Amino acid sequence: xxxxxxxxxxxxxxxxxxxxxxxxxxxxxxxxxxxxxxxxxxxxxxxxxxxxxxxxxxxxxxxxxxxxxxxxxxxxxxxxxxxxxxxxxxxxxxxxxxxxxxxxxxxxxxxxxxxxxxxxxxxxxxxxxxxxxxxxxxxxxxxxxxxxxxxxxxxxxxxxxxxxxxxxxxxxxxxxxxxxxxxxxxxxxxxxxxxxxxxxxxxxxxxxxxxxxxxxxxxxxxxxxxxxxxxxxxxxxxxxxxxxxxxxxxxxxxxxxxxxxxxxxxxxxxxxxxxxxxxxxxxxxxxxxxxxxxxxxxxxxxxxxxxxxxxxxxxxxxxxxxxxxxxxxxxxxxxxxxxxxxxxxxxxxxxxxxxxxxxxxxxxxxxxxxxxxxxxxxxxxxxxxxxxxxxxxxxxxxxxxxxxxxxxxxxxxxxxxxxxxxxxxxxxxxxxxxxxxxxxxxxxxxxxxxxxxxxxxxxxxxxxxxxxxxxxxxxxxxxxxxxxxxxxxxxxxxxxxxxxxxxxxxxxxxxxxxxxxxxxxxxxxxxxxxxxxxxxxxxxxxxxxxxxxxxxxxxxxxxxxxxxxxxxxxxxxxxxxxxxxxxxxxxxxxxxxxxxxxxxxxxxx
Numbered sequence: 001x002x003x004x005x006x007x008x009x010x011x012x013x014x015x016x017x018x019x020x021x022x023x024x025x026x027x028x029x030x031x032x033x034x035x036x037x038x039x040x041x042x043x044x045x046x047x048x049x050x051x052x053x054x055x056x057x058x059x060x061x062x063x064x065x066x067x068x069x070x071x072x073x074x075x076x077x078x079x080x081x082x083x084x085x086x087x088x089x090x091x092x093x094x095x096x097x098x099x100x101x102x103x104x105x106x107x108x109x110x111x112x113x114x115x116x117x118x119x120x121x122x123x124x125x126x127x128x129x130x131x132x133x134x135x136x137x138x139x140x141x142x143x144x145x146x147x148x149x150x151x152x153x154x155x156x157x158x159x160x161x162x163x164x165x166x167x168x169x170x171x172x173x174x175x176x177x178x179x180x181x182x183x184x185x186x187x188x189x190x191x192x193x194x195x196x197x198x199x200x201x202x203x204x205x206x207x208x209x210x211x212x213x214x215x216x217x218x219x220x221x222x223x224x225x226x227x228x229x230x231x232x233x234x235x236x237x238x239x240x241x242x243x244x245x246x247x248x249x250x251x252x253x254x255x256x257x258x259x260x261x262x263x264x265x266x267x268x269x270x271x272x273x274x275x276x277x278x279x280x281x282x283x284x285x286x287x288x289x290x291x292x293x294x295x296x297x298x299x300x301x302x303x304x305x306x307x308x309x310x311x312x313x314x315x316x317x318x319x320x321x322x323x324x325x326x327x328x329x330x331x332x333x334x335x336x337x338x339x340x341x342x343x344x345x346x347x348x349x350x351x352x353x354x355x356x357x358x359x360x361x362x363x364x365x366x367x368x369x370x371x372x373x374x375x376x377x378x379x380x381x382x383x384x385x386x387x388x389x390x391x392x393x394x395x396x397x398x399x400x401x402x403x404x405x406x407x408x409x410x411x412x413x414x415x416x417x418x419x420x421x422x423x424x425x426x427x428x429x430x431x432x433x434x435x436x437x438x439x440x441x442x443x444x445x446x447x448x449x450x451x452x453x454x455x456x457x458x459x460x461x462x463x464x465x466x467x468x469x470x471x472x473x474x475x476x477x478x479x480x481x482x483x484x485x486x487x488x489x490x491x492x493x494x495x496x497x498x499x500x501x502x503x504x505x506x507x508x509x510x511x512x513x514x515x516x517x518x519x520x521x522x523x524x525x526x527x528x529x530x531x532x533x534x535x536x537x538x539x540x541x542x543x544x545x546x547x548x549x550x551x552x553x554x555x556x557x558x559x560x561x562x563x564x565x566x567x568x569x570x571x572x573x574x575x576x577x578x579x580x581x582x583x584x585x586x587x588x589x590x591x592x593x594x595x596x597x598x599x600x601x602x603x604x605x
Contacts, residue, residue, distance in 0.1 A: 004029045005068045005140055005168055005219040008051060010058035013043070019047060021057070022192040026170075028140055033169045034425035035201050038189035040408030044172050045075065047189060048142050051170065064481060069094060071133035072142040075407060077125060085128045086113030094131035105131035108161075109154065122149035123317045130158065137531060140168045145407075147175045148433055151317040152459050152487075165531055174435055176201070176462040185444070186517070205437075210406075216464060255463030269390035270439075270446045272348070272414065273378030275422040279343035280307050282425060282453045284330050288337030290327060296478030297323050298334070303472070303482055307342075307424075310447070310454045312468035313488065319474045321457045322429060328455065329427060347422035350414060350431055357413075359403035360362045363393060366402060378422040391416045392439070410559075424452035432460040461487045532594055539591040546584040553577040 004027040011024040020043040028034060028051075036044050049055040050062065064070065071092065075356065084089035089102040106113045109127040126149045133141060141162070147155050159181050162169065173179050176512035179201035186204045188195045199209060283305040290298045295321040305311055305328070313321045326332035330341050357366060364384050367375050375387045385395050391412045405413065411434040418426075426447070432440055444466050447454055458464055464471065465486035473490055475481045483490040556562065556573050563570040 005065050007063040009061045011057045013057050016232045019192045024194040024379050033184040035171045036187050042189045044189050047142050052142050069138040070140045071138040074135045075144050077129035082117050085115045089132045093136050097136050101135040121556050142170050144172045153316045202429035262487040270442045272419040275346040276423045278307050278345050280569040281342040284340040286338045288334040292333050299478035301480045310468040312464045312471045313457045346423050347425045348421045350418040350428045361402050364398040377420050411435045426454045428456040432463050536594050536600050539587050543587050546580050550580050
């Protein structure tokens with residue numbers, strides 16, 4: 001097996017009283033694809049920062065092979081000191097790196113490079129940060145929630161781009177489909193310890209559930225054994241005290257083991273306060289249209305949403321998803337067409353504006369509205385500490401200011417606030433952002449049991465497949481189409497992926513670039529990535545150099561007196577020849593593979 005490019009050994013780190021990481025090992029070899037999974041707060045991001053050299057552990061060692069390049073994608077990139085996105089991306093290049101990939105990747109991600117980082121949206125900031133880590137073609141990519149704030153088209157582009165690279169990968173993500181596609185190994189960070197399995201995320205959750213079930217069974221057996229030993233201690237020790245000192249010691253060991261056991265974190269208890277039933281018809285739209293200036297956002301769209309429906313709205317950033325929700329809920333009036341809302345609608349909204357909360361508010365005040373220590377769940381009062389526990393907040397966080405909460409904690413807080421209001425229609429705009437996989441499972445279960453209607457926008461393909469029964473997607477030029485089923489069903493019916501809108505900022509202010517026609521979207525094909533194009537151009541030169549090197553080495557070995565004269569030189573030359581031949585064979589195979597792919601793609605064009 002190849003030596004690791006990076007090796008973390010016996011890593012330990014403690015914040016406060018409970019250790020965050022204990023005796024954690026992590027090794028990454030060339031070409032490995034590792035997903036790092038665990039509950040929010042388990043230390044995943046911290047471990048990734050230790051691997052990147054940004055955080056120093058209390059104990060343990062970090063070793064990186066000399067010459068290895070590492071690029072780390074944080075959840076919140078720092079743009080300070082950069083006037084444009086292209087300067088930010090180019091700052092991530094190494095000495096002597098070609099600056100072309102920086103501009104190429106920005107273009108692929110829908111940015112011009114001239115954007116002011118101070119005025120980027122969440123999605124634009126994430127795309128610029130992705131371009132920065134991909135541009136140098138590093139040996140190791142450390143990615144922390146790369147899909148946050150990205151639209152579906154960009155996520156699928158990123159999957160393809162990372163999949164075409166040869167960099168080793170350590171990935172943290174809440175996007176199941178993304179993890180399943182890219183991971184080959186899994187590291188589970190749980191209660192301060194790391195366990196590694198040599199299969200990807202697709203098999204992980206079944207394995208994890210089996211491990212936790214066995215652990216629960218073992219603890220039950222331990223409890224029974226302790227009870228049996230305590231019974232012996234009370235009723236059977238008097239006559240045999242001297243002969244059973246060891247048994248008494250064993251009982252103390254059992255008790256110590258039970259006392260020191262750290263149980264798995266519980267599940268969130270997510271329930272929506274439900275209002276009285278709405279009418280059978282929730283929303284009816286007939287030929288509605290809405291434009292901003294000369295740009296059509298919605299054109300001649302009709303839909304009927306009935307009580308109990310689960311409607312998903314998908315599309316690239318800027319395609320008008322939030323605007324369409326505003327039309328369907330009556331918050332916006334159409335320019336043309338009719339919107340009819342059903343009777344007795346009570347709508348609860350979860351939007352993306354988590355930053356709108358006052359960062360100096362405490363967690364308790366954010367839940368109670370600053371009114372005492374009681375949260376109203378519908379018309380039922382509940383103590384704020386109990387409601388916090390439902391969403392996995394410990395009691396000591398009641399006075400914690402919101403500015404210090406993690407992304408996952410802010411996500412759970414926003415859910416808790418939205419679901420406390422009585423509703424029969426839930427409107428959820430990107431509800432999965434920053435939530436861990438276990439909380440996503442509970443949210444999916446809650447939505448499945450919710451008696452009302454759900455309208456949601458999401459970029460999480462797996463979440464959409466599990467929750468919705470119809471999907472509305474853009475078809476270009478303001479037209480939207482409804483498809484039965486989930487996201488995968490929508491793709492099958494369209495027979496194509498969604499197409500990213502051209503970036504509007506590349507045109508002068510007030511001038512909009514027309515969306516691609518539907519026919520063009522349906523014929524969009526895979527293209528060679530930058531790395532594949534670069535490899536096609538550089539591999540012939542590399543193969544020529546290797547052939548020259550092999551020829552020179554072979555000439556040395558042709559000398560019949562070399563071994564007798566200098567055995568060490570003979571051995572070193574033989575080793576170098578074998579290495580060069582192996583590298584040449586690998587380069588030739590890769591070039592042939594890419595050349596065949598190029599011919600195939602050009603043949604489709």
